Amino acid sequence: MLPWTSLALLVPYVVAAPASTECTGTISSLDDVTDAVKCTTINIESFTVTAGETFSLDLASGTTVNVKGDVTFGYKEWDGPLFELKGDSVTFNGNGYKFDGNGADYWDGQGTNGGTTKPHPMLKVEASGTISDVYVLNSPAQAWSIDNTGTIELTGITVDNSAGNSANSASGSDPAGHNTDGFDVSGSDVTITNSKVINQDDCLAINKGSNIVFSDNTCEDGHGISIGSISSDKTVSDVTISGNTVTNSQQGLRIKSDKSATGSSVKSVTYTNNKATGITKYGILITQSYPDSDGTPGTGTTFEEINFTGGATTVETTSDADMVVVDCGSGSCSGTWDWSDLTVSGGKDGTINNADISGFTQ
Numbered sequence: 001m002l003p004w005t006s007l008a009l010l011v012p013y014v015v016a017a018p019a020s021t022e023c024t025g026t027i028s029s030l031d032d033v034t035d036a037v038k039c040t041t042i043n044i045e046s047f048t049v050t051a052g053e054t055f056s057l058d059l060a061s062g063t064t065v066n067v068k069g070d071v072t073f074g075y076k077e078w079d080g081p082l083f084e085l086k087g088d089s090v091t092f093n094g095n096g097y098k099f100d101g102n103g104a105d106y107w108d109g110q111g112t113n114g115g116t117t118k119p120h121p122m123l124k125v126e127a128s129g130t131i132s133d134v135y136v137l138n139s140p141a142q143a144w145s146i147d148n149t150g151t152i153e154l155t156g157i158t159v160d161n162s163a164g165n166s167a168n169s170a171s172g173s174d175p176a177g178h179n180t181d182g183f184d185v186s187g188s189d190v191t192i193t194n195s196k197v198i199n200q201d202d203c204l205a206i207n208k209g210s211n212i213v214f215s216d217n218t219c220e221d222g223h224g225i226s227i228g229s230i231s232s233d234k235t236v237s238d239v240t241i242s243g244n245t246v247t248n249s250q251q252g253l254r255i256k257s258d259k260s261a262t263g264s265s266v267k268s269v270t271y272t273n274n275k276a277t278g279i280t281k282y283g284i285l286i287t288q289s290y291p292d293s294d295g296t297p298g299t300g301t302t303f304e305e306i307n308f309t310g311g312a313t314t315v316e317t318t319s320d321a322d323m324v325v326v327d328c329g330s331g332s333c334s335g336t337w338d339w340s341d342l343t344v345s346g347g348k349d350g351t352i353n354n355a356d357i358s359g360f361t362q
């Protein structure tokens with residue numbers, strides 16, 4: 001038997017109460033956010049976010065968010081983002097409600113290259129968990145930026161920038177929407193599935209990361225499904241692009257690295273069961289000469305194991321488009337690539353330079 005004084009030393013020290021409690025918080029204005037994020041269930045009611053402020057949710061681990069009405073973002077020329085999500089293992093149920101970025105008020109055909117200052121990205125994700133059924137309407141420029149902190153899945157997302165296909169008084173004869181990327185990914189362990197993007201730029205652009213799945217999505221009117229552009233010192237590996245449909249777009253499937261990039265690599269990319277139709281510039285474009293499409297490639301990025309396997313990918317272009325262009329620098333596309341499940345039709349044969357491709361002829 002120990003004396004009681006010794007026993008007392010064994011009693012665990014009582015730690016401070018956890019920061020979050022099992023309450024339900026409700027947000028119907030930005031003023032409600034500070035209190036609501038103390039709870040692990042949060043309901044978002046319909047409201048308008050004050051122009052020039054970020055609707056920022058920095059959530060306790062395991063929080064569930066239920067969207068219960070449309071959220072509209074007030075107009076102001078500033079850098080954004082309009083919405084920001086942080087937290088581990090969060091569940092964000094959009095329930096099909098709209099996040100309306102009022103893009104048409106900003107669009108001038110110049111995107112983030114000039115003209116009005118457009119808040120971008122519209123939605124910045126630095127979280128892990130699941131985001132489902134969010135309907136993003138009219139992003140001023142880029143829609144989603146995924147820079148996740150752990151495994152994340154986005155499912156049932158809509159990015160509807162179809163209104164940006166038309167010209168307006170500021171854009172001359174060009175589409176008013178520009179640089180309206182659907183998903184810009186720079187994280188690992190990301191799945192984007194069952195989603196739809198109608199826009200005027202890349203449907204998906206992977207800038208870096210590994211273990212990325214883009215499956216069963218629909219991309220309309222933009223620049224297609226893209227890895228890149230890859231800048232210096234970036235690594236992309238283990239990417240699966242499967243079951244997607246791309247229509248009326250400049251490219252179907254593309255990998256692009258900056259001509260000037262050094263120290264970068266893209267490795268192990270598999271395209272399976274995708275279907276592209278109405279492609280107007282390049283059906284498949286694998287290039288190391290970006291911003292040119294088919295120019296003088298750099299050699300500072302290696303592309304390896306770029307395969308079309310596991311199920312038929314079909315790409316149909318318009319008659320003046322190039323069906324396949326591979327524009328690799330000397331020695332920087334390595335190994336043999338298996339393209340036995342790729343079929344292209346409709347356009348001109350493009351050039352394939354400095355890549356060893358098996359199982360495919362245009």
Ligand SMILES: *[C@@H]1O[C@H](CO)[C@@H](O)[C@H](O)[C@H]1NC(C)=O
Pocket residue numbers: 268269270305306307336337338
């Ligand atoms: C790609 O194909 C090549 C050639 O068949 C093979 O060696 C490689 O393992 C494949 N990579 C993937 C990720 O399937």
